[in-house]
Amino acid sequence: MTAPDGTGSAQGAPALTERQEARRRRILHASAQLAARGGFDAVQMREVAEVSQVALGTLYRYFPSKVHLLVATMQDQLQHMHTTLRKRPPSSDSPAERVAETLMRAFRALQREPHLADAMVRALTFADRSVSPEVDQVSRQTTAIILDAMELDDPTPAQLSAVRVIEHTWHSALITWLSGRASIAQVRIDIETVCRLIDLTDPGHR
Numbered sequence: 001m002t003a004p005d006g007t008g009s010a011q012g013a014p015a016l017t018e019r020q021e022a023r024r025r026r027i028l029h030a031s032a033q034l035a036a037r038g039g040f041d042a043v044q045m046r047e048v049a050e051v052s053q054v055a056l057g058t059l060y061r062y063f064p065s066k067v068h069l070l071v072a073t074m075q076d077q078l079q080h081m082h083t084t085l086r087k088r089p090p091s092s093d094s095p096a097e098r099v100a101e102t103l104m105r106a107f108r109a110l111q112r113e114p115h116l117a118d119a120m121v122r123a124l125t126f127a128d129r130s131v132s133p134e135v136d137q138v139s140r141q142t143t144a145i146i147l148d149a150m151e152l153d154d155p156t157p158a159q160l161s162a163v164r165v166i167e168h169t170w171h172s173a174l175i176t177w178l179s180g181r182a183s184i185a186q187v188r189i190d191i192e193t194v195c196r197l198i199d200l201t202d203p204g205h206r
Contacts, residue, residue, distance in 0.1 A: 024062055026052040031073045035119035043070060043119060064130070070123030071134040077120065078141040081106050085145065095150040096198040102149040103170050103191050110174065111184070118178045124171070142167045150198060162197040169194040 016024060030051035034043045043066055049056040063069035085105065090098040110117040127135050146163050147155060155163065173190050176182035182190075 023052075023054055023058070027054060027059060027062060027069070028073050028076045031069050032077065032116055035070065035073065036113050036116040039115040040070070040119040040122045042115075045069070067123045067126050067128075068131055068134055070120050071127055071131055071138060074120035074124065075134065075137040075141050077110075077116075078106070078138065078145065081109055082141065082145050082148070084109075086148065090149055094199070095152070095202070096195040098151070099146055099149040099166065099198060100188075100192045100195040102145060103166075103195075104188060106145065107170070107174070107177075107187060107191075111177075114178070117174065121171070121174050121178055125175070139167065142170070156201065156203060158201040159198070162201045165197060166191075166194050 015021075027048060030048045031043055033051065034047060045059060045066055046056055048069065049059045052059070063072060085102055090101040090105075092098045092101060124135065124138065143163055146166055147153075150159075150163075152159065169190060173182065173187045177184070177187050
């Protein structure tokens, strides 16, 4: 996606100016605020523009649709979580246990804002190819959170594959919980189970 004034928002694209970044932050904050109040349907582009004090046309130059906006909002929320997690990292000795603890802490953070969580997950579900850059950023942020918990700087291909499966399971657990088809206890069991893949892909595992 190309941001206003010719700058890009995808990874590797030119950075936004300070003023553009401040405007983008206001938009994301407004999106999260509206979603937290009423979920996916409460996020209307015109209202986002009003709350963030930007012109509607400017908003669409940053985010071409509500789905683009909410997926970007999820990446932003995950980035905030990552910062918080780094300040108080998990203490378990086992990488699998650290990842499970980390993902449950992230899950509980989303649990505190169920309407916001539902809006962001629905946007991910609705995302088509045009939203690929934003979806990729969500995936990269989730991967970074997991690798940090593993305390791993140079993962093997097998470890990266395990991380992808863990990531998919975590997102799936969010969907099943939000739809009322899984309890918090079941989510924990699923996450702890899939995190055992980390031990199996450890080069030193026998």
